[in-house]
Amino acid sequence: MGRAEERRARQRGGHRAAPRRRRSSGAAGKSGIRRLFTWKKILGTFLGVCLLGIGAFVVLYLVIDIPKGNALAKEQGNVYRYSDGTTLARKGLNREVVxxxxxxxxxxxxxxxxxxxxxxxxxxxxxxxxxxxxxxxxxxxxxxxxxxxxxxxxxxxxxxxxxxxxxxxxxxxxxxxxxxxxxxxxxxxxxxxxxxxxxxxxxxxxxxxxxxxxxxxxxxxxxxxxxxxxxxxxxxxxxxxxxxxxxxxxxxxxxxxxxxxxxxxxxxxxxxxGMTFPVPKEPKAAPGMEGQNGYIVEEANRELARQLVAQGAAADMEEALTKIKRGGWTITVNIDSKKQKQLEKAVAEQLTGRLDPKRRTVDADVQAGAASVDPRTGKVLAMYGGADYVEHYTNNATRDDYQPASTFKPMILAAALEEGATTQDGTPIRANTLYDGDSERPVVDNGVRVGFAPENEDHADYGDITVQQAMNKSVNSVFAQMGVDVGMQKVLDTAGRLGMDTEGLEAVPAQTLGSMGASPLEMAGAYATLANHGKKVTPTLLASAEHKDTTVELPDPVGEQVISREAADTVTSVLTGVVDDGTARRSVRDNPMRDGQQVAGKTGTSDDNKSAWFTGYTPTLVTSVGLFGEDDKPPHRQVPMYNALGEDRINGGGFPAQIWAQYTFGAMGKVTEFDLETAQGAAVEPTWTPSQTPSQTPSRTPSQTPSRTPSQTPSQTPSRTPSQTPSQTPSQTPSQTPTTTPPVTTTPPPDGGGIPDNPFDPVQDE
Missing domain, CATH: 1.10.3810.10 (Biosynthetic peptidoglycan transglycosylase-like)
Structure with a gap:
């Protein structure tokens, strides 16, 4: 039988039945899936979805009609109120249809x-x-x-x-x-x-x-x-x-x-x-925003915007500010209308009323900024942003592009006390610790020079000097070494906890000179934390903000303890020396309006005299005043203030301290005293000279506590004007060794004591 015949016989005998069943089974499975996912069904489903979408769209198109328009034009403006409820400003939408x-x-x-x-x-x-x-x-x-x-x-x-x-x-x-x-x-x-x-x-x-x-x-x-x-x-x-x-x-x-x-x-x-970019004009405030109103309103808006972002009511500051400026808000600020007027008056009488640009062109470049805070509550009670918001758009109270200079020195001391830091020879850093105060003395770290040797003002050499005296006289070389002794990162961390913006700053010794940027409001907040015994104070302008049915929850301006009370109170005690026997004595200590009020504070004058500061406080009021050199013509670069107001140099102990004193002593109410808890005493001795010459280390504590005021005082302290050289270095040791405990005294001013002919004659500082 041939092969073809055998094949036909097998087929007739059903030999292929089983394979057919297997193929049939497989085919059936495949055809089931195909039946479920045929291209016709897929296409039909797609078309069905499309038809449903179209139908839904048609329904929406028929249901949704064009609503009544001009919703934006119906939005109301914002109302801003002082803390007592009186109206500060009304601000509506600035729009004109064309x-x-x-x-x-x-x-x-x-x-x-x-x-x-x-x-x-x-x-x-x-x-x-x-x-x-x-x-x-x-x-x-x-x-x-x-x-x-x-x-x-x-x-x-x-x-x-x-x-x-x-x-x-x-x-x-x-x-x-x-x-x-x-x-x-x-x-x-x-x-x-x-x-x-x-x-x-x-x-x-x-x-x-x-x-x-x-x-x-x-x-x-x-x-x-x-x-x-x-x-x-x-x-x-x-x-x-x-x-x-x-x-x-x-x-x-x-x-x-x-x-x-x-x-x-x-x-x-x-x-x-051939086209060039058309730089816009400087902003010009809307009517009703003249004077200080515009600065306060704009800062209130920014503070509210930050809260809206923090609470998730806006994605970013851009959206938040847009939402606020659309109107409908009632905003109450913490500004005390009486204190606000007093601050404006102090600036006018002590500074702007004396500026004469026609006589001295540099006078046109002098800008003032100030912020006043209650350290117990964090409320911003007064703010000075500039001569006029309409004329000078930038808020000098919140701008942070000028160096705070030596007003940063208390942050270094606070860090030293908080960290329990020691000098290079292991001596604890306290108010009576000795440092070498000579100008341009190289800063060392474990015996190695760090490549930084700052000058003191006018290159004055102070020799061996206590921390208290160094703060009073604002000796750069002492605090540069102290910063390295503490550790610059720890210094910046402490300053950050106190309220300064130190994020991203490089931890280098040059920062001890206050070379970063800071604003009067920022410095007022940091000093308020010191005044509040180390509990964090965040200056807060907003008292409340309401929009229709919505009330924005505002955080508590007073936070947790960020440095120990003893460290904060010791810094406060030391800073009383700056007023009683330091760079602020003529404008503050000898001010006839003082009436016995206790004051702590620090002066500051930046490199090349581009800024000058006084930040000071009583137990109930902290105020930071800054003067800034800014070219009055665009692009408004920072410029020196030499010869402004007829002075060789504008110093923190001069006009800033004068503004501070008139405002504070007029606004403080009853006389108050600091409640300080410090192992170093509630009133650290402001001036004394050790009986022994320290060894050649950057710092040390005297082995014997001096017992009375030295019998000799240098006849003249170093002049602070750039053109003069000190006739006698204040590092000379008295010829007589003290033997008895001195009372709390202050050294007379260099002109022989008493109130000088002009009690507001600026005293030079760093």
């Missing part, structure tokens, strides 16, 4: 080029951008750009700024309807008139005035491109307050707008190539 015909065509095109190049041809929506925004909202990624001009106009005019899926869907539907019912010109005009541009400016007309002092109809293409670029982040891109990064980004955005105009054929490439 017709699109009043805006030059090229400026109109600049806005379109910035936000939505397809504006004139699209249907009013960007489905991709909207879908992306919905997905980001659902996934918690925050706000998302990509909306058309029509959508942004709808959001500004008909809806809210909230980031929710329902709001985005409404925006989509309403945008489609608005695009059908309104002309593109009307939509563009609405968008330009309702957008927020920063500087409290709503609408193109207010923005044109605020940034360029012109009407909208007079804007150039360059200026219009800047305003269009500004809308992406108005508070961050405002040239007057933008960070270096913000300035870089807005320049790039400006280029982007103009390049898009060229690409769309709306601007000639040759003309574009």
């Amino acid at each position: 017709d699109l015909a009043e805006v030059p065509k090229p400026v109109q095109k600049a806005f379109v080029a910035a936000e939505n190049k397809s504006f004139y041809s699209d249907s009013g929506v960007d489905l991709k951008g909207t879908a992306r925004g919905v997905l980001n909202t659902l996934s918690g990624k925050g706000k998302q750009g990509g909306s058309t001009i029509t959508q942004q106009y709808v959001k500004n005019y008909y809806l809210t700024q909230e980031q929710t899926v329902s709001r985005k869907l409404k925006e989509l539907i309403i945008s489609l309807k608005v695009d059908r019912r309104m002309s593109k010109d009307d939509i563009l005009a609405g968008y330009m008139n309702t957008s927020f541009y920063g500087r409290d400016a709503y609408g193109i007309q207010a923005a044109a005035q605020s940034y360029y002092r012109v009407d909208a109809e007079d804007l150039t293409i360059e200026q219009g491109a800047y305003l269009a670029a500004l809308l992406q982040a108005p508070n961050s891109y405002d040239w007057s307050i933008a960070s270096p990064t913000g300035k870089k980004l807005v320049r790039e955005r400006w280029d982007y707008v103009l390049d898009n105009m060229v690409e769309e054929g709306w601007l000639d490439a040759g003309k574009r190539a």
Whole structure:
């Protein structure tokens, strides 16, 4: 039988039945899956979902109608009140609607080029951008750009700024309807008139005035491109307050707008190539913000914005400030109206009333800033931001770009006491510890020079001097060595706990000279923590903030113990010496208004006389006053204050201390005394000279406690004016060894004692 016949026989005999069953079984399985996922069913499902989506969209389109508009115009302004409830300021929306015909065509095109190049041809929506925004909202990624001009106009005019899926869907539907019912010109005009541009400016007309002092109809293409670029982040891109990064980004955005105009054929490439960036004018406050009101209002807004971000009510400061400036808030500040007037009067009588720019051009460069805080509550009771918010936009009370100089020295001593630090020879650092006070003495660490040898003022050599005396005379060389003895990182950590912003600072000995930036408000907070016996005080301007039904919860300004009470109280005790026998004695100690009031404080004068400070306190009031040299012409660089007000040099013990004294002694009420707990006594001896010459180590404690005031005092302390050299070095040892315990005394001033002819004659300091 051939093979073909055998095969046919097997087939007839059913030999392939089993295999057929196996194949049939496999086929059946596959066909079951195929039956479940056939391309027809997949397509049908897809079409069904699409139909459902379309149906839902149709229903939404029919249900959602264009609401009544102009919601932004109905928003009320903000009301700001003093702590006693009286009105400080009222601030409404700064907006003036203009017709699109009043805006030059090229400026109109600049806005379109910035936000939505397809504006004139699209249907009013960007489905991709909207879908992306919905997905980001659902996934918690925050706000998302990509909306058309029509959508942004709808959001500004008909809806809210909230980031929710329902709001985005409404925006989509309403945008489609608005695009059908309104002309593109009307939509563009609405968008330009309702957008927020920063500087409290709503609408193109207010923005044109605020940034360029012109009407909208007079804007150039360059200026219009800047305003269009500004809308992406108005508070961050405002040239007057933008960070270096913000300035870089807005320049790039400006280029982007103009390049898009060229690409769309709306601007000639040759003309574009010749354009330069139009730097905006300095901000000018809205009516009613003159004097100190504007500084207080703006700082209150920023403090509230920080709280909104912290509580999750806003994603970032940009969004929070926008929310606040839309209005509807009643904000009460802790400012005491009486103390505020007293501070303003003190600055006027002790400083600004004496400035004469016509006679001395440098007088135009002198700026004052001050902040006053209650150390028991943290309330900011008074603030001086500058001559006038309308004329000088930068708040000198909160700016942190000037060096605090020697007002940083108490932070070094606080760190030494808190850490139980010792000198290089192992001697505990206390008020009576001896240091070598010679100028330019190399700072050493475990016998190795660290490459830092700071000068004392006028290169004065003090020889062996106590910590108390070094604080009184503000001896740089002593505190530079002390900083290394403690450890600079520990010094910065302590300063940070007390309230200074030390994040990111390099822990190097040069920081002992107060070379970082700080603001009067910041320094007032740090000293308030010392005055509050080491419990953290965060200066707080806001008393309350309400918006319709919402009350913002504010944190307690007084926090936990950040350094020990003994360390804080010892620093306070030492700082009384600066007033009683140091660089602030003429302006504060001998002030006829003092009336026995106990005072602690520290003067400071920065390198090249660009800033001068006095930060001082009584048990109930801490005030920091700073004078800053700032060129009165843009770009307002820091400049020295030599020869201002007819003085060779502006020092912390002069005009800043005079302002402080008039304000504090006029505002303090009854006389108070410090309640100090310190092993070194509630009133550390301000001046004395040890009986023995210390060994050649950077510091030591005398082996025998001096028993009475030295019989001889140098006839003249070092002059502090740059042009003079001290005639006698105060490091000379008295010829007679003390043998009895001295009373608490102070050394007479160098002019022989008593009140000088001019009790407010500035005393030179570091």
